Amino acid sequence: MTTVAPPTPIVLSDLGPIAQLRTGRLSRRLVQLYAGLLLYGFSIALMVRGHLGLAPWDVLHSGLTHHFPIDIGQALVIVSFVVMLVWIPLREMPGLGTISNAIVIGVSTDLFLVALPTPHVIGVRAGFLVTGIALQGLATAAYIGAQFGRGPRDGLMTGLARRTGRSIRLVRTLMELTVVAIGLLLGGVAGIGTILYAVSIGPLSQALLPPLIVAPAAVTTRPANGAAA
Numbered sequence: 001m002t003t004v005a006p007p008t009p010i011v012l013s014d015l016g017p018i019a020q021l022r023t024g025r026l027s028r029r030l031v032q033l034y035a036g037l038l039l040y041g042f043s044i045a046l047m048v049r050g051h052l053g054l055a056p057w058d059v060l061h062s063g064l065t066h067h068f069p070i071d072i073g074q075a076l077v078i079v080s081f082v083v084m085l086v087w088i089p090l091r092e093m094p095g096l097g098t099i100s101n102a103i104v105i106g107v108s109t110d111l112f113l114v115a116l117p118t119p120h121v122i123g124v125r126a127g128f129l130v131t132g133i134a135l136q137g138l139a140t141a142a143y144i145g146a147q148f149g150r151g152p153r154d155g156l157m158t159g160l161a162r163r164t165g166r167s168i169r170l171v172r173t174l175m176e177l178t179v180v181a182i183g184l185l186l187g188g189v190a191g192i193g194t195i196l197y198a199v200s201i202g203p204l205s206q207a208l209l210p211p212l213i214v215a216p217a218a219v220t221t222r223p224a225n226g227a228a229a
Contacts, residue, residue, distance in 0.1 A: 023147075025214055028214055029146040029147060029148065029214050032142050032143070032212070032214060033097055033143050033146035033148050034104060035142060036139045036141075036142030036143030036144075036145075036146065037097075037101065037104040037139070037143050038104065038108050039136075039138065039139035039142065040105050040108075040135075040139035040140065040143065041104065041105045041107070041108025041109040041111070041112055042109075042112045042139075043131075043132040043133070043135040043136035043139055044112075044132070045109050045112035045116050045132075046112075046129070046131055046132030046135070047128065047129055047132035047133070047136075047193060047197075048109075049113070049116045049117070049119065049125075049128050050119075050125045050126070050127075050193060052125055052126065052129045052191050052192055052193035053129075053189075053191025053193030053197070054188070054189060054190060054191070054193070055136075055193075055194065055197050056175075056176040056177070056179045056183070056197060056198050057076075057153060057176075058076075058188075059184065059189065059190045059194055060079065060179045060180070060183035060188060061075040061076050061183075062075075062187075062188040063182070063183040063184070063185070063186025063187050064079070064186060064188075066186060066187040067187075079152075080152040080153075081152075083152040083153055083155075083156050084152050084155075086156055086159075087152075087155055087156070087159060090155075090156070090159030090160065090163055091159070092150065092155040092156075092158070092159040093149060094149050094155070095149025096148040096149060097144075097146065097149040097150060097151065098148075098149040098150065098151060098155065100148070101151030101154075102151070102152075105151075129196070133193075133196060133200055133201065134204065136197075136201065136204075137201055137204025137205050137207075137208055138204070138208055140154060140208075140209075141204075141208035141209040141212045142212050144158070144205075144212075145209055145212035145213040145214060146212075146214055147214060147215075153175075156175070157171055157172050157175060157205075167206060168202065168205055168206045169202040169203050169206035170202065171202070172205055172206075173198065173199060173201075173202035176197065176199075176201060176202070177198050180194055180198055
């Protein structure tokens with residue numbers, strides 16, 4: 001009987017904010033970080049223009065606006081700070097990527113929304129949606145792999161994966177499904193794109209992350225995921 005070997009854990013460096021800048025391969029890592037963040041903004045713009053459903057976290061943000069005197073942008077900021085509080089027991093380390101996440105993604109999304117037209121043909125809208133989801137999986141892997149710290153939600157994903165020993169694929173998928181459920185209970189808006197995003201972004205991130213990890217020299221590493229579920 002053939003024994004199937006367990007998957008090799010994805011390993012991310014355990015770096016503080018200063019150490020992230022002092023380790024090697026800085027140019028490569030900076031380019032990958034900001035290319036990933038810009039691509040992430042582009043992917044969001046594609047999904048918005050597709051009009052086939054908000055991403056799970058945005059379903060939650062839109063739901064919160066029905067219960068508090070805030071708009072979606074303000075809800076996003078508030079949720080980000082709440083999520084960052086969960087980082088404390090998970091011992092996730094913020095960094096340049098954490099700060100850049102909010103700034104670069106937000107600005108680039110607005111710029112790409114100005115440049116992108118709103119398609120009316122359903123086939124084009126579906127193409128926007130599918131392309132947006134695929135590019136967001138790649139963008140997530142790219143900026144996490146640059147090892148400048150994760151964004152608030154991705155830090156929650158990698159922290160939970162590391163602490164529970166579960167795969168990034170499983171943790172990410174469960175996270176997305178959970179926030180959609182809460183968002184819908186609060187009155188948020190979802191669609192077919194929300195479902196497709198929730199079930200596919202985890203496997204995409206899991207598959208694309210290993211080749212995009214840029215390992216700095218002489219650092220302490222920690223596994224980002226355990227055995228695949």
